[in-house]
Amino acid sequence: TRSTRPQRLLHAVQKNATRGDPRSVINAIDQFCRHKEWAMNVGDEKGCILDSVVSEVNPSTVLELGTYCGYSTVRIARLLPPGAKFITLEFNPKVAKIARQVIAWAGLEDKIQLVEGASGDLIPKMKEQFGVETFDLVFLDHWKDRYLPDTKLMEECGLLKKGSILLADNVICPGTPDYLEYIRNSPRYKSQYFKSHLEYTKVEDGLEKSVFLG
Numbered sequence: 001t002r003s004t005r006p007q008r009l010l011h012a013v014q015k016n017a018t019r020g021d022p023r024s025v026i027n028a029i030d031q032f033c034r035h036k037e038w039a040m041n042v043g044d045e046k047g048c049i050l051d052s053v054v055s056e057v058n059p060s061t062v063l064e065l066g067t068y069c070g071y072s073t074v075r076i077a078r079l080l081p082p083g084a085k086f087i088t089l090e091f092n093p094k095v096a097k098i099a100r101q102v103i104a105w106a107g108l109e110d111k112i113q114l115v116e117g118a119s120g121d122l123i124p125k126m127k128e129q130f131g132v133e134t135f136d137l138v139f140l141d142h143w144k145d146r147y148l149p150d151t152k153l154m155e156e157c158g159l160l161k162k163g164s165i166l167l168a169d170n171v172i173c174p175g176t177p178d179y180l181e182y183i184r185n186s187p188r189y190k191s192q193y194f195k196s197h198l199e200y201t202k203v204e205d206g207l208e209k210s211v212f213l214g
């Protein structure tokens with residue numbers, strides 16, 4: 001049977017990237033998605049904005065919602081200080097299997113804990129099961145209709161502290177209208193929109209960065 005897009009993306013990494021070199025893995029995926037087959041990675045343009053936020057926050061604890069093939073996982077992990085705790089959640093086991101191999105090719109498997117399951121089920125278990133107190137940075141890139149419920153869940157579970165940063169992908173395309181409305185009108189957040197484009201296209205998209213005020 002025909003291979004899947006994540007499988008073809010992994011093969012492009014194994015063919016074109018150097019083992020242990022995260023930058024070459026990022027470049028191999030961007031080349032593949034720009035010239036061979038589009039895929040829903042955050043991409044190089046929004047990826048640079050992601051990099052700048054990660055570098056600015058310099059987080060000790062990071063949560064990523066929506067691993068997909070591990071592109072943003074590699075982008076984030078390569079910038080983390082030693083000893084940082086990075087948990088990434090992926091719902092789809094087949095996709096998670098690919099992501100593990102992309103992350104291993106970049107040599108970053110020791111910095112990342114990839115957990116398979118639904119975010120709504122796993123978030124309430126973060127403290128007891130994964131020994132997390134609060135997250136310094138959360139990157140939201142999973143199902144767009146889960147951004148709002150999962151943000152409320154993180155608040156309720158006490159996973160956000162004063163100064164925690166939420167960075168949300170795709171707030172324009174595919175769009176997360178209920179999340180944007182909530183986060184921009186809540187007195188508990190200070191938000192900023194970074195205008196950009198949908199990965200590998202000229203379509204408008206952007207990232208919403210929100211600071212939790214406690």
Ligand SMILES: O=C(NCCNC(=O)c1cc(-c2ccc(F)cc2)cc(O)c1O)c1cc(O)ncn1
Nearest residue numbers: 040041042066068091092141142143169170173174
């Ligand atoms: O699809 C699951 N996750 C990816 C979420 N991400 C997206 O859907 C996503 C989509 C797009 C996108 C944009 C334009 C377009 F025409 C088509 C797709 C871009 C992005 O940057 C994304 O991040 C998923 C599956 C599953 O079984 N369980 C839990 N999650």
Ligand SMILES: [Mg+2]
Nearest residue numbers: 042141169170
């Ligand atoms: Mg996305």
